[in-house]
Amino acid sequence: MSFEEPFHITQEFDLYQNVSKWAHHGNHTGATSVQSMFYISIAITAIYGVIIVVGLIGNITLIKTLSSSKSMRNVPNLFMSSLAFGDLVLLVTCAPVDASRYLADEWLFGRVGCKLIPFIQLTSVGVSVFTLTALSADRYKAIVKPMDIQASNAPARIVLRAAVIWLFSMTLAVPEAVFSDLRSFSIHSTNETFITCAPYPHDGELHPKIHSMASFLIFYVIPLSVISVYYLFIARSLIRSAYNMPVEGNVHVRRQIESRKRLAKTVLVFVGLFAVCWLPCHVIYLNRSYHYSEVDTSMAHFIFTVGARILAFTNSCVNPFALYLLSKSFQKQFNKQLCCCCRALAKRSQSQRRNRNNTNMTSLRTTNHSVASLSFINGKHICQEDSVGESVRQTDRQTDRQTDRQVYQEERV
Helix, strand or coil: CCCCCCCCCCCCHHHHHHHHHHHHHCCCCHHHHHHHHHHHHHHHHHHHHHHHHHHHHHHHHHHHHHHHCHHHCCHHHHHHHHHHHHHHHHHHHHHHHHHHCCCCCCCCCHHHHHHHHHHHHHHHHHHHHHHHHHHHHHHHHHHHCHHHCCCCCCHHHHHHHHHHHHHHHHHHHHHHHHHCEEEEEEECCCCEEEEEEECCCCCCCHHHHHHHHHHHHHHHHHHHHHHHHHHHHHHHHHHHHHHHCCCCCCHHHHHHHHHHHHHHHHHHHHHHHHHHHHHHHHHHHHHHHHCCCCCCCCHHHHHHHHHHHHHHHHHHHHHHHHHHHHCHHHHHHHHHHHHHHHHHHHHHHHHHHHHHHHHHHHHHHHHHHCCCCEEEECCEEEECCCCCHHHHHHHHHHHHHHHHHHHHHHHHC
16 A cells, blocks of 8 residues: 555654655755764664663563552552553553664564554553542542541552553554554655554545544543542642641651652652653654644654654653652662662572682692502602693602701701
8 A cells, every 4th residue: 555745654653754754855955964864863763772771671670660669569569560561561562663663774673563553552551541530539549538448458459459550551552553563655756655554544644633532531630630620629628637636736647647748649640750751652643643634843843753753752761760769668668678789689699609719729639630640660769641741740849848848857867
């Protein structure tokens, strides 16, 4: 299937092609522009690489820290572990694929990848935003309705809720896998044909509008609106409790309220990070879908779009650092884990050095045992050579030392 220019094939592929064409046909010299685009592509890929590495280390550490101690296995931390796992899936699968689009002109992952990668990405985004909604609901119950929280916080129920969130997110992502497919389009000015992965059919302007608006509402506006309502009730409850509590109030009650307030702030920071990181991407996609026949080939538009994509993936690596800064209990447990790892590495290093020393000693003893033997015949010692000349010389030196020792002893007598 061939498409006339201009067509917006994906959220970022078409823009990269447009900027590439700008580099070739703009006011700059062709070689310089191509070289500049190459360096820009390498820089973008390097940024993606940093995000992936930092995100993997941070989220794996978060999951390990929250699961290693029984005191950390509470409702919010179980949801945060699920959130971190969703971020890991996104970083391992979708981030490298997104980075590859700035190095290659065509889709590299075949038809299966075209259906699987968008499905995984939308599932991960759904897990993130719906888990944040569940965390906000949990904080609402803990602060506004504390009597109801004990019955609904059994570990099995929390795991079930997390599983339902994953299943619900996967269900919403199924249409993405169904409609995503490989499409070809041609550029008549350069006589080139490209293959790319498109998330919807390109037989009109209605499909991109439906796709962008549905994504914006389901995975951004509606969940964040629900979270906002929860936090309005939380804020109202905290203000009332602050006014109604006596000056000489119960110390235990005060500490409990402060602890719940801190956790509510942590969840709110997570929500804020998600909203900030994903908003530019949604805005660009909506704008492009509703101006389908207009192509902006400016470098400024390219940079803004790439920045929006990078910012969206950055959301998958910032949560562990935010949790470390905001949660004293997580900070304490993380530092404990870090010290244990350092001690384990130190012991391992000492053990390796000890093994190397033992190996060297064993090798030395083996060499000494291979020295030529001495035999006394008619009062004269004969050196029976081994295959190694060095061994003979060592034997001679030992014999000389023995002779010197005998002479010294005789002199003492």
